[in-house]
Amino acid sequence: MLSLQLVCFAQNRQLLYNFTSIPQASLVNPGADVSYKYYFGIPVLSGISANVGSSSFSAYDLFAKNGIDFNDKVRNIVNNSSNKDKAQVNEQLELFSGGFRVGGEDSQSYISFGAYQEFDFLMYVPKDPAIFALDGNRDYIGKAFNLADINVRAEVLSVLHVGFHKKLNEKLVLGGRAKLYSSGANATSTRNSGFISTTQNAGTPNLYTQIISSNLELRTSGIAKFTKDEYEGNVAEDIAHNTFFNGSMGLGFDAGITYYYRENLQFTASIIDLGFVNQSKDVETITYKGTYRYEGANPIFDFTNKPADVFDDFESAIPRDTLYTKYTTWRPTKLYSSVQYSFGESRSDDECNCKASAKKRYLNAVGGQLFAMTMPNEPFVAFTAFYKRSIFEKLDFKATYTIDSYSSKNIGLGLSGTIGKVNIYALVDNVLEYRDVSKASSVAFQFGINFIVPESED
């Protein structure tokens, strides 16, 4: 049985969320009202695909072949960005997944499991340090260049997970998932502070008061050995190996709920990746901490004191320290919730609906979803309005309109169809931007093929 799984999306999977004809919906809500006798998906694609999102500029802004000097483009982007703007890459590849019903024929308890590989990169625009590097300080007397603008994290990890969900009654579905993380490489520099300032103060002997106050820290795990001169390996291979076999271990949990307030009014919520990684393999932390005040080369004409070296002063005031202590990183935790109102009862395909207990099917659903994710600065929040339509009994369509910090006009379209036992789905985000992808601020898509044996076929 052909089974294909390629996932590529922004962290917010608004199309997949609560799209319950797709088994993977339980990855974003372990309490989703998903049912099957069993299903599985075996990956065959080894290629890597990625999603890129950037809130203040696009690839076109930077790399367009339009005759504008590259340095001007960089300057424009920096000027038009704030330190809250960010660039993000997220890539996931499902290695395998599956699920099955447990208990007897009337049971509504399910176990699902799988493994995926994930790459995460998040960087805020380092606005002040970028201006300092582009322009220097001459035109910025009185400004304190904020070193807290340096805020970046990156991680490659694999995730092994097992989930369980149970439909307790007609109204309530509860679920949870345990995750084992194995992080092959991590770099985190998110707790920086300090400033570089040049000011002119009346009453001081020097022309300028120049202060560098630095509290910079870069923590890495699984990376230090690649930076050594004697390293002669293949970085990609070694990171891949570490990710699956020799990573820093961590634990996490997902939990979720679906509740039918009425038969056609549904509420859901989930929390995903509430967990941590204990970064313990090949850890190295580099810090630059201290305060330095630059006064210049100042003679005192008394011959008694030995002149000091400015650079030596600087290096002893703000030394580079290397530490080898383990550290803990928290996974970016995601929160989802949704409200859905269904309407338009379907006429059964059968001439006679003989099962008295048959559940009503609705053709249409509208609702809203809220997504939030922890970030080093402010949490990322997105609001989605959606419309779902059951075109045929085994063909479902979902359209979303999402507002977040990347875009206020993100329209997404998704289709999930089942032919026999084969479920195929395709979810495409930001469809308006596909006319010119290079100008898109974010792009995401996802598709997959599952083999599903539905519940009714015993």
Next chain:
Amino acid sequence: MKANILNRIPKILVFAFVFFSCSSDLDFDQVNDLKLKPVFVANLAYFNVAAGQFSDAGTEQKIAFDTRDFDAFKDKFFRDNLVKAEFNFEVENTIVRAFTLDVLLLNDSDQVLQTLRFTVPAYTGSSNVIKYPTEVFESQRLALLKQTTKIGFLVKMASGPPINEDSLGNLKLRSSATVYMEIE
């Protein structure tokens, strides 16, 4: 249905990779054009000498001299990317004597590479702040500057009304450097 979606897969893949690879619209080689041209200002040197320091037990000391290490140009990155420098000097004299100030750019073996001379008029009761023309370092002069490892300050007092330990007034120097970098 299945065929329809399978037909889409290559399209979607192309869309995704257009984002990362060269297309007719985008030229990633522009990264090589990146050239940073920051301009930094920094303190260069200051001193504040009281009139009394030019007298030792009743004897006038007409010459004061001191050197300071100046190791900025030992940094290769700074040396390689510096394309121009400007020094600005400002002297305030409230001592009743005139001075000359020689700022000497010295190398490791104490050879004088360049001398910057500033004449300072005597204080006559009115404001006596002199801003000297900007010293610009380009091409050959810049090359000499880059060999500088020490700065010497030679203050010579001209003749005039006698001064002693209790004389009033100060000779003050303030100066700054403006450095033009080009980093590729």
